[in-house]
Amino acid sequence: MELRRDPVTQSWVIQEDGPVAWPTNGECPLCPGREALAPQTLYEHPFRQPNWQVRVIPHLRPLYRIEGDAQRRGEGLYDKMRSLGAHEILIESPDHHLSLSHQDDENVAQVLRAAVSRITDLKKDPRFRYVTFFRNQGARAGQAIEHPHSQITATPFIPRRIVYELRSSLRYYELKERCLLCDIIKQELAQQTRTVEWDDRYVALCPFASRVPYETWVMPINHHYSFEEDLTGWDGQVRFARFLKSTLQRLESVEPDYHLVLHTSPNVKAKFDKTGHWQSLDSDFHWHVEILPVAHVESKSYSVKEVYYNSLLPEAAARELRAATITV
Ligand SMILES: [Zn+2]
Numbered sequence: 001m002e003l004r005r006d007p008v009t010q011s012w013v014i015q016e017d018g019p020v021a022w023p024t025n026g027e028c029p030l031c032p033g034r035e036a037l038a039p040q041t042l043y044e045h046p047f048r049q050p051n052w053q054v055r056v057i058p059h060l061r062p063l064y065r066i067e068g069d070a071q072r073r074g075e076g077l078y079d080k081m082r083s084l085g086a087h088e089i090l091i092e093s094p095d096h097h098l099s100l101s102h103q104d105d106e107n108v109a110q111v112l113r114a115a116v117s118r119i120t121d122l123k124k125d126p127r128f129r130y131v132t133f134f135r136n137q138g139a140r141a142g143q144a145i146e147h148p149h150s151q152i153t154a155t156p157f158i159p160r161r162i163v164y165e166l167r168s169s170l171r172y173y174e175l176k177e178r179c180l181l182c183d184i185i186k187q188e189l190a191q192q193t194r195t196v197e198w199d200d201r202y203v204a205l206c207p208f209a210s211r212v213p214y215e216t217w218v219m220p221i222n223h224h225y226s227f228e229e230d231l232t233g234w235d236g237q238v239r240f241a242r243f244l245k246s247t248l249q250r251l252e253s254v255e256p257d258y259h260l261v262l263h264t265s266p267n268v269k270a271k272f273d274k275t276g277h278w279q280s281l282d283s284d285f286h287w288h289v290e291i292l293p294v295a296h297v298e299s300k301s302y303s304v305k306e307v308y309y310n311s312l313l314p315e316a317a318a319r320e321l322r323a324a325t326i327t328v
């Protein structure tokens with residue numbers, strides 16, 4: 001497995017020689033009692049008790065490997081490197097059938113706390129430029145193991161979409177001396193056409209140019225550039241857990257399968273980055289969670305990735321999500 005950079009778009013692609021299956025023998029590798037399959041525990045709650053609630057282990061089929069360095073090299077004009085990084089599984093509950101949105105608030109907060117702890121830990125490694133967590137729910141979203149889990153990755157590069165976001169956040173900040181997402185939040189809360197729900201700390205909304213039906217972003221209303229530095233306290237973790245659950249339940253009432261990804265600040269301590277490069281990062285970037293539901297019916301997009309085609313207006317999507325029945 002190696003990483004190759006597309007010289008035209010500058011985005012990195014993980015290149016593998018043929019797909020590989022999970023080493024599971026048909027049993028769920030994440031259920032209690034199967035801990036021997038992944039003997040290394042990276043995080044656990046409660047710590048070293050017989051009944052764990054949340055557990056983080058190295059991925060059994062990692063996309064990235066943590067040992068060594070990136071061995072960046074060229075092949076003519078092309079760039080490639082080893083698939084260096086970290087790839088971890090965050091097991092969200094011992095219960096094989098309990099989805100995240102239906103766990104109680106405290107348990108979801110423990111999942112968030114585990115993510116905060118792992119991201120903070122991985123960011124201490126100067127080889128990694130970007131650390132994040134994501135979750136694929138449902139087979140159509142590419143969920144490989146049924147057991148509720150999310151994934152944490154650390155990479156020696158910043159993913160392309162984050163590069164775009166960092167660039168336009170910085171440009172906006174240089175122009176207006178304000179945070180782009182703070183301004184979006186203010187305008188959306190004033191208009192209330194694309195807002196799904198909000199409280200005094202968080203807001204969920206369908207973005208103006210939603211890529212897919214029911215695309216939803218969840219963001220802190222008070223500016224903060226880093227998820228893992230913002231959500232260090234238990235109170236904050238519980239509050240965000242409750243809010244996230246509510247948004248997920250609304251989304252699941254219309255589309256049960258989704259991709260969820262955290263967009264937080266890059267690792268400012270990574271090597272090779274120029275001094276002063278991240279000078280205004282804590283003021284210009286605003287962490288958020290993006291949720292992209294996977295539609296039941298194929299959209300009639302003429303090209304899936306080049307130009308997005310979305311057949312549902314975000315204003316209509318938000319209206320429907322606001323009206324959804326939830327149990328939080
Ligand atoms: Zn299981």
Ligand SMILES: [Zn+2]
Pocket residue numbers: 179180181182183222223224285286
């Ligand atoms: Zn902001």
Ligand SMILES: [Zn+2]
Pocket residue numbers: 165263288290
């Ligand atoms: Zn984003």
